[in-house]
Amino acid sequence: MNIKTAITITLASVLLLTLFSTQARAQNLGQSAGSLVFNVSLGGNQTLSYTIFDGGSADIAYTVSPPQYNPVGNNINPTVTVTPLSGTLQPGQQTTVLVSVSMPATDQVGVKWDGIMQVLASTNASNPGGAVIQGGLGKEVIIYSNAPPPKKGFSISSQALYIIAGVIVAVVVVCAAAFALKMRKPAARKRGGGSDEGTQKRIAALEQELKSLKGKGK
Amino acid sequence: MYADRSRILGVAIAAGIASGVFLALLALQLGVQVAYATNQIAPNVILSLTVPAGCEISLNTQSISFGTITASQNSLTTSQNVLDTNGGNGGAVIAVSGSNWVSGGNNFGVSNTVYSSSSSTSYASGTALTLIPANTAIVVGSSSSTNVWFGLGIPAGQVASTYSQNIIITNVC
Numbered sequence: 001m002n003i004k005t006a007i008t009i010t011l012a013s014v015l016l017l018t019l020f021s022t023q024a025r026a027q028n029l030g031q032s033a034g035s036l037v038f039n040v041s042l043g044g045n046q047t048l049s050y051t052i053f054d055g056g057s058a059d060i061a062y063t064v065s066p067p068q069y070n071p072v073g074n075n076i077n078p079t080v081t082v083t084p085l086s087g088t089l090q091p092g093q094q095t096t097v098l099v100s101v102s103m104p105a106t107d108q109v110g111v112k113w114d115g116i117m118q119v120l121a122s123t124n125a126s127n128p129g130g131a132v133i134q135g136g137l138g139k140e141v142i143i144y145s146n147a148p149p150p151k152k153g154f155s156i157s158s159q160a161l162y163i164i165a166g167v168i169v170a171v172v173v174v175c176a177a178a179f180a181l182k183m184r185k186p187a188a189r190k191r192g193g194g195s196d197e198g199t200q201k202r203i204a205a206l207e208q209e210l211k212s213l214k215g216k217g218k
Numbered sequence: 219m220y221a222d223r224s225r226i227l228g229v230a231i232a233a234g235i236a237s238g239v240f241l242a243l244l245a246l247q248l249g250v251q252v253a254y255a256t257n258q259i260a261p262n263v264i265l266s267l268t269v270p271a272g273c274e275i276s277l278n279t280q281s282i283s284f285g286t287i288t289a290s291q292n293s294l295t296t297s298q299n300v301l302d303t304n305g306g307n308g309g310a311v312i313a314v315s316g317s318n319w320v321s322g323g324n325n326f327g328v329s330n331t332v333y334s335s336s337s338s339t340s341y342a343s344g345t346a347l348t349l350i351p352a353n354t355a356i357v358v359g360s361s362s363s364t365n366v367w368f369g370l371g372i373p374a375g376q377v378a379s380t381y382s383q384n385i386i387i388t389n390v391c
Contacts, residue, residue, distance in 0.1 A: 134280075
């Protein structure tokens with residue numbers, strides 16, 4: 001074997017080794033589909049989860065970047081915490097990512113935040129004079145602020161509200177009936193007594209007319 | 219007396235299987251030594267398996283280079299590509315973000331990098347890269363691949379140096 005043949009074989013081996021290494025490093029990071037939609041009461045918190053997995057043939061070290069939200073006027077952005085923040089998945093392995101949202105108590109109701117959370121495959125690549133490309137998965141995280149629930153101890157069930165409303169209606173009806181009855185009696189007394197001045201004058205006029213008729217009859 | 223015996227079953231889901239609920243009937247084959255009661259229900263087990271929809275990501279490269287570009291010039295078109303492969307059973311939308319270009323104490327903004335779904339997009343028509351992940355509206359379907367093309371412009375007066383940047387490509391689903 002001469003030197004030229006040896007160099008050729010060595011270069012071919014390096015090329016094959018490089019190709020094999022490239023194939024062996026193939027990473028395929030996956031996740032379950034669907035946005036995470038939070039409806040969080042003011043001062044409250046909520047936790048949702050989803051699954052990430054390694055669908056390739058090599059280990060995948062990953063890091064998690066929580067979603068970034070642009071500020072909403074007069075509101076404090078909710079706090080988002082993610083568990084785990086990093087880890088390593090083996091081929092075929094999956095893990096659950098927990099996302100928790102805490103809503104400030106002083107925020108307004110009906111505010112929406114929308115951002116993308118990232119699970120990125122770790123890389124130690126460097127590329128002076130160019131860009132390093134890092135791949136990963138994005139999960140849309142949408143957060144709505146809701147009204148806080150009624151305070152405990154003062155909560156009234158809808159059934160109790162119906163009973164209270166019924167009692168109030170009954171009391172009003174009874175009072176109205178009593179009032180109407182009371183108003184009816186003086187009116188009746190007025191009609192039967194004939195004590196007003198107009199009636200007296202009319203009676204006097206009728207008596208006078210009766211007298212004149214009697215006089216004519218004589 | 220017959221001893222109770224249990225068996226743990228495992229299921230492997232092949233890549234690219236469509237999402238949905240799958241059912242299977244597992245018929246147990248019993249040995250001759252097993253005694254039946256006359257009213258015994260046939261020892262069959264219905265297996266239920268739910269395969270959720272999901273997306274995956276695999277990129278063909280970990281770096282791109284724009285060569286040498288002088289100050290106030292640009293790459294003319296979105297000339298550098300990254301092939302994004304989604305091996306999952308559900309589609310995804312590509313989101314991109316990046317960092318500022320840095321070289322020691324010198325730097326220039328992330329937005330000087332632009333992207334497009336086409337290689338023929340002029341630099342001026344490309345969409346500027348941002349620090350926060352942005353939805354590109356570029357769809358990569360299930361079990362398919364899509365290119366994202368990048369271009370670069372150098373601000374006028376930028377100090378000559380060898381700059382580098384990080385670009386993040388994610389499949390959102």
